[in-house]
Amino acid sequence: MRGFDIDGHRVTFELGDKGFRVLVDGAVIPVTWELQDHHTTNVRTYEEVLQARHPVDWVPFGHSRKAGEPSIYPDRRAAYIRFYIPTTHIYNTAFWASENVWISFAPDFGSAEVTTTKSVDSST
Numbered sequence: 762m763r764g765f766d767i768d769g770h771r772v773t774f775e776l777g778d779k780g781f782r783v784l785v786d787g788a789v790i791p792v793t794w795e796l797q798d799h800h801t802t803n804v805r806t807y808e809e810v811l812q813a814r815h816p817v818d819w820v821p822f823g824h825s826r827k828a829g830e831p832s833i834y835p836d837r838r839a840a841y842i843r844f845y846i847p848t849t850h851i852y853n854t855a856f857w858a859s860e861n862v863w864i865s866f867a868p869d870f871g872s873a874e875v876t877t878t879k880s881v882d883s884s885t
Contacts (some may be wrong), residue, residue, distance in 0.1 A: 762842075767835040770870050779819035785870045794820050794875045801882040811879075822876050831862075838866045857882040867875075 762781065773781035774783040775789065782789050794811040834841040842862040865877045 762831060763833070765833050765840065766834045767840060768837055768870070769829055772840065778827075780821040781862065782819055783864065783873055783875070785866070790819060790870070791872045792805070792820060792875050793873075794877065796821075797878040799878050799880040800859060801880075803884045806839075814874065814876075815832060817875075820877070838870075840864045854883055 762774045766772070767771075768791060770785050772788070773784045773787070775784060780867040783792055789817065793814045794812075794817045797808065797813050798807070798809045800807045832843045833851065834843075840863075842864070843859055849850045859880045861880060863878070865874045867873065
């Protein structure tokens with residue numbers, strides 16, 4: 762993943778077999794992580810926390826590892842990273858999938874909260 766500049770700091774990522782770590786100005790920062798599921802169907806939208814927020818050394822990739830280079834949208838003390846996952850078709854339904862990572866930095870950029878949302882739209 763490519764890095765980006767935000768509020769005078771350089772944010773980059775260290776990639777590993779277990780996922781990625783967040784670096785600010787070249788130093789690894791501590792993060793907490795939460796995993797959410799978001800599924801839209803013809804009937805309703807389901808949202809669920811799959812793993813409650815907890816400290817992690819490596820933020821897991823999930824399916825995004827295969828998705829290629831993400832779109833990154835930095836904004837003040839946060840960044841939205843979107844991985845588009847190839848669409849799957851089953852019978853008459855297309856499954857539009859993405860994995861979204863929201864990184865919210867502490868005011869001093871010394872730590873961050875990371876939320877991964879697995880999102881699927883299977884409405885027809």
